[in-house]
Each structure stands twice: as structure tokens, then as C-alpha cells.
Amino acid sequence: MRFACTMLLYVLCNSSAWASSLLVTVTDSEGNRLEHAVISIHGKVSQMATGDAALAVMDQRERQFAPSVLPIQQGTKVSFPNSDDVRHHVYSFSYPNNFELKLYHGEKNKPISFDEPGIVVLGCNIHDGMIGYLQVVDTPWFSKTEIDGLASIDQIPGGNYTLQVWHPDLGMNYEHQKITLTEGHQAITVRLPTGQRAQTPKPEVSPLQALFDD
Structure with a gap:
């Protein structure tokens, strides 16, 4: 009994040493996957x-x-x-x-x-x-989604964190989500309250710009 309690205490005290990998899929409000979304894991201030x-x-x-x-x-x-x-x-x-x-x-x-x-x-x-x-x-744990809307972060100690997501469509706002990471690979999907913007067309060259384009 004493051995079992000792092992349980050891596991609880050392859960932060577990290495976790997180795969995040970021979509807009309609479910379309978003490129250029920045994801970051926040918590465990002493390790930042x-x-x-x-x-x-x-x-x-x-x-x-x-x-x-x-x-x-x-x-x-x-x-x-x-x-x-x-x-x-x-x-x-x-x-x-x-x-x-x-x-x-x-x-x-x-x-x-x-x-x-x-x-x-x-x-x-x-x-x-x-x-x-x-x-x-x-934080040292961050990544950016590719064209498939996926981003991954590896070697995160196990524990409770806040997942922060930002995309240009959000302006100066962030999306936050509480997560708990355990040993191994985990995957989550974050849906942002925004639709993807159309590509901004390249502007015509103005007379002022023409003065410097040489």
C-alpha cells in the first residue's frame, strides 16, 4: 500500500516532465481552414x-x-x-x-x-x-498554420495551459482556450469568429510612388 501511494505521488509530482505534442487546426466561422494563424501555449511562467x-x-x-x-x-x-x-x-x-x-x-x-x-x-x-x-x-511554444490550416508544437511539458490563437482577420483581438496536455500526441480544432478575407489587390502605382521606384 505504501509503495502504491509513493508511486502515485511520484507520478503526480513529475507529470510536468511528460513531453506532449499538440496539433492545432484553425478554421474560420464557416469551417474553412486558415493559413497564417499564430498559435501559442501560455503557462508555467518559470519556463518562459x-x-x-x-x-x-x-x-x-x-x-x-x-x-x-x-x-x-x-x-x-x-x-x-x-x-x-x-x-x-x-x-x-x-x-x-x-x-x-x-x-x-x-x-x-x-x-x-x-x-x-x-x-x-x-x-x-x-x-x-x-x-x-x-x-x-x-513563450517558447508557438507556431504558425500552413495553407492546410495546421500547426504543431512539440516537446511541451504536461500540464494546464492557455492556448492563444491570432489571425490577421481578428485585428487586435485574440482567441483563448484552456487546455490540459498529457503525455503523447493531442489534436484540437479552433474555430475563429471570422470569415477569411479576400486577397487584397496590388494597388496602382501613384505619382508619389513613381518618384521612388528607381
């Missing part, structure tokens, strides 16, 4: 190491941000190279992660550190059709 040494890249190609949505961990530095043959003027008003990179070609600017969690909306002062997003999270 920051990404001080990490470096991510948000490129600019064909007058678009590439990728259009980039999830990063808090503390990550992001490089903004301009691979186009025209100049861009990248900025964000998303306080406290606001910044500005004035007209440039190539890779002339130093990477920018994003130290506060939140949504960072990116734009270009010259090309109004350029819109991109950084999703800064304060």
Missing part, C-alpha cells in the same frame, strides 16, 4: 525563457512583406532586408514596438529587437499596399 540570441528575417519582395505574418519570441531581433529593386520605408505605429526604417535598398539597417509581446502591424510609407505582421509572444 526569452529569445535573446534569436534572429528572424522579415524580407520585402515584390512590394510585399515576406512572410506576411512572422511569429517571434519576445526578445528576438528581426532583420528587414529589402530584396526589391525599389526603395521601401518600413514603419510600425504599434506601441511599444513602434519603429521606423527610412528609405533604403538592400540590407543597410541593423536588426531591431522586439522586447514586448503583442501584435506589430507593419507598413511602407511609399507603398500603401504593403502590410505585414509580427506576432511577439512571451
Whole structure:
């Protein structure tokens, strides 16, 4: 009896050491699978190491941000190279992660550190059709859905968490769901209260833009 109680106590105390894998399917309100949804697992604050040494890249190609949505961990530095043959003027008003990179070609600017969690909306002062997003999270467990609406996160300690989901269609809002992870593989579906937007057409070149497109 004493042995059984000891083993039960051991299992309960060490459940957080179990490694879990989570597969998330994200859909809109009509059940259509969504690409570019950022999922993140929040909880166990003591394990939330920051990404001080990490470096991510948000490129600019064909007058678009590439990728259009980039999830990063808090503390990550992001490089903004301009691979186009025209100049861009990248900025964000998303306080406290606001910044500005004035007209440039190539890779002339130093990477920018994003130290506060939140949504960072990116734009270009010259090309109004350029819109991109950084999703800064304060957890090492995050991912982004592919075109099939699927995203996975591995090696999560077992326990109780909050699953956070964000997609550009949600604006500045998030969807949250309480989850309990145990050893092994788990799969869930999250339906967002939104319909997928139509693709934004590329804008015509304005006289102002034409001054800089050389």
C-alpha cells in the first residue's frame, strides 16, 4: 500500500516532465481552414525563457512583406532586408514596438529587437499596399498554420495551459482556450469568429510612388 501511494505521488509530482505534442487546426466561422494563424501555449511562467540570441528575417519582395505574418519570441531581433529593386520605408505605429526604417535598398539597417509581446502591424510609407505582421509572444511554444490550416508544437511539458490563437482577420483581438496536455500526441480544432478575407489587390502605382521606384 505504501509503495502504491509513493508511486502515485511520484507520478503526480513529475507529470510536468511528460513531453506532449499538440496539433492545432484553425478554421474560420464557416469551417474553412486558415493559413497564417499564430498559435501559442501560455503557462508555467518559470519556463518562459526569452529569445535573446534569436534572429528572424522579415524580407520585402515584390512590394510585399515576406512572410506576411512572422511569429517571434519576445526578445528576438528581426532583420528587414529589402530584396526589391525599389526603395521601401518600413514603419510600425504599434506601441511599444513602434519603429521606423527610412528609405533604403538592400540590407543597410541593423536588426531591431522586439522586447514586448503583442501584435506589430507593419507598413511602407511609399507603398500603401504593403502590410505585414509580427506576432511577439512571451513563450517558447508557438507556431504558425500552413495553407492546410495546421500547426504543431512539440516537446511541451504536461500540464494546464492557455492556448492563444491570432489571425490577421481578428485585428487586435485574440482567441483563448484552456487546455490540459498529457503525455503523447493531442489534436484540437479552433474555430475563429471570422470569415477569411479576400486577397487584397496590388494597388496602382501613384505619382508619389513613381518618384521612388528607381
